[in-house]
Amino acid sequence: MGLCDPSRECQYNVIMTLTRLFRAICLVLAMASGPAPASAAEAAKAPTVKGTAVVLDGKTIEIGGRKIRLYGIDAPNPNQTCWYDRGEFPCGRYAKQTLGLNTMDQELVCHQRSIDAKGRIHAVCYDGKGQDVARNLLKHGWSTVDQALTKGDTTQNKTIKEYFSAEVEARRLKLGLWNFKFTRPHKWRSMMGIVD
Numbered sequence: 001m002g003l004c005d006p007s008r009e010c011q012y013n014v015i016m017t018l019t020r021l022f023r024a025i026c027l028v029l030a031m032a033s034g035p036a037p038a039s040a041a042e043a044a045k046a047p048t049v050k051g052t053a054v055v056l057d058g059k060t061i062e063i064g065g066r067k068i069r070l071y072g073i074d075a076p077n078p079n080q081t082c083w084y085d086r087g088e089f090p091c092g093r094y095a096k097q098t099l100g101l102n103t104m105d106q107e108l109v110c111h112q113r114s115i116d117a118k119g120r121i122h123a124v125c126y127d128g129k130g131q132d133v134a135r136n137l138l139k140h141g142w143s144t145v146d147q148a149l150t151k152g153d154t155t156q157n158k159t160i161k162e163y164f165s166a167e168v169e170a171r172r173l174k175l176g177l178w179n180f181k182f183t184r185p186h187k188w189r190s191m192m193g194i195v196d
Contacts, residue, residue, distance in 0.1 A: 049110040049121065053103045058095030058143060059134075060120070063108065067120045070134040071113045072163045074185045075099075075143040077194065082180035091177055095142040098176075102136055103127060124159060132159075138166035141176020148186055 049068060053061035058075025061068050076082070080092035106128035114122045125133045137143040145163050171178045182188075189196050 047112060049112070049123065050107060052106070053108050053125075055096055055100040055103065058092065058099055058137070061099070061103065061108070061125070063110065067118075068110050068125065069116070069120045069122050070137070070143075071122045071124045072146055072160055073134045073138060073143040074146045074148075075137065076177070076182070076185050077189060077192075080183075080185065080188050082177060082182040084180050089180055091142075091180060091182060095137070095177075098140065098142045099133070099137060102133060108133065132162075135162060135166050138163050139170060139175075141170035141173075141178045143167075144177070144184060146186075147184065 049063050049066055051063040053063050053068075055061055056067070057078050059070050059073055061070070075095045076092035078092045078096050081088040082091035083089070108125045108127060110121070110123035110125040112121050112123045116122060127133055127136075134143065138145065145160070145167050170176060183191070186196070
């Protein structure tokens with residue numbers, strides 16, 4: 001006799017248990033091997049990255065071969081969908097396209113805040129008009145404040161306060177993602193077994 005009967009519910013429970021176990025192992029490994037975020041003083045000394053961006057997903061760009069994750073935000077993965085009364089909407093693809101449209105044909109200026117375990121730079125990036133790219137995504141509802149970064153503390157710094165205010169306003173106006181039902185991006189990745 002196997003772990004459970006052949007019902008879909010039982011199979012789902014086994015898969016979810018294995019997924020949680022895999023995520024826990026990955027988290028322990030990432031915590032053990034990843035460098036700590038840069039301090040404010042180190043970030044101030046860190047290089048500024050400038051150039052035209054290639055958009056990888058709704059929160060990650062590449063400039064001159066360097067992967068940069070937009071500081072303070074999270075966005076749906078390209079395969080993530082949202083729901084509304086008539087079906088599904090490809091919100092992950094749309095978040096990526098929105099980031100692409102907002103940065104197209106512009107030189108971005110990105111100020112490093114930290115470097116994660118995968119070597120990605122986490123940076124606040126400004127477009128050719130001097131506008132904060134991540135804040136614009138939040139303002140239009142195509143990203144959320146990065147819960148892992150803030151750990152629920154929205155008073156950490158001026159940038160996070162501004163980001164949280166932009167998210168709250170987009171949610172109130174039902175803009176972008178907030179016009180749909182959706183799973184927060186970090187929870188969706190966790191459910192899919194995707195390590196970010």
